[in-house]
Amino acid sequence: MSQAKVLNQQELRRVLDHVATRRHSARNRAMLLLTHFAGMRVAEVAALRINDVLNSDNTIKGEVRLMPTQTKGKYARTVYLNERMQKELEKYIKTIRIKDVTKPLFYTQKQAGFSANSLTGYFFYLYRAVGLEGASSHSGRRSFLTGLANKGTAIHILKSLAGHRNISTTAAYLYSSPDQLKAAVELV
Numbered sequence: 001m002s003q004a005k006v007l008n009q010q011e012l013r014r015v016l017d018h019v020a021t022r023r024h025s026a027r028n029r030a031m032l033l034l035t036h037f038a039g040m041r042v043a044e045v046a047a048l049r050i051n052d053v054l055n056s057d058n059t060i061k062g063e064v065r066l067m068p069t070q071t072k073g074k075y076a077r078t079v080y081l082n083e084r085m086q087k088e089l090e091k092y093i094k095t096i097r098i099k100d101v102t103k104p105l106f107y108t109q110k111q112a113g114f115s116a117n118s119l120t121g122y123f124f125y126l127y128r129a130v131g132l133e134g135a136s137s138h139s140g141r142r143s144f145l146t147g148l149a150n151k152g153t154a155i156h157i158l159k160s161l162a163g164h165r166n167i168s169t170t171a172a173y174l175y176s177s178p179d180q181l182k183a184a185v186e187l188v
Contacts, residue, residue, distance in 0.1 A: 004137075005134035005136070005139050006143045007132070007139055012143070015032065015127065015130050016032070018126070024109075026092045028126070029092070030089055030091075031106055032123070033085060033088050034140075035141055037085040038064075038082075038085055040140075040141070041141060042116055044079070045106070046118075047116075048105040048106065049102055050093075052065070053089055058093075060086040060093070066078070072163075073163070077163040106119075123137035123139075141173070145162055145173045145174060146174050149174045158174075
């Protein structure tokens, strides 16, 4: 199986423009950007509860602590939210009625929390609707890690941000374009 497509800024913009024309755009935008701006797995996004992202004073947390039951490897980890992501979540939170902060952060149209499978399906159809061949629910995570690597972020930091236990797992996520490879050999 090939790896998920890494999206560039123009492709991400196309997806966001499409999301903006559909129902539940604030919710869908927040879910999508958690994968692109925080590197979260789709199952982790689906497992989020309101109190995972919301402080007691109703501000958005800068760090989200995921419990072992919310992660792939069953190890707790911290997800860091940049200011852009915090603002996106703030916009989304304003669109929902909060009755119980222990409830899922993201609801389907049937008022049930997303499952990992239903959210994976949503991303599949979203990328397909925009015409991004090879993009999948893992594209945001790969784009997040590759983008940071291309900006010079050390691999041990990428490993921590991804919640990986092994650097070789992190390395497999990173994409090098032909232009980057050509530029690298020019450094010799």
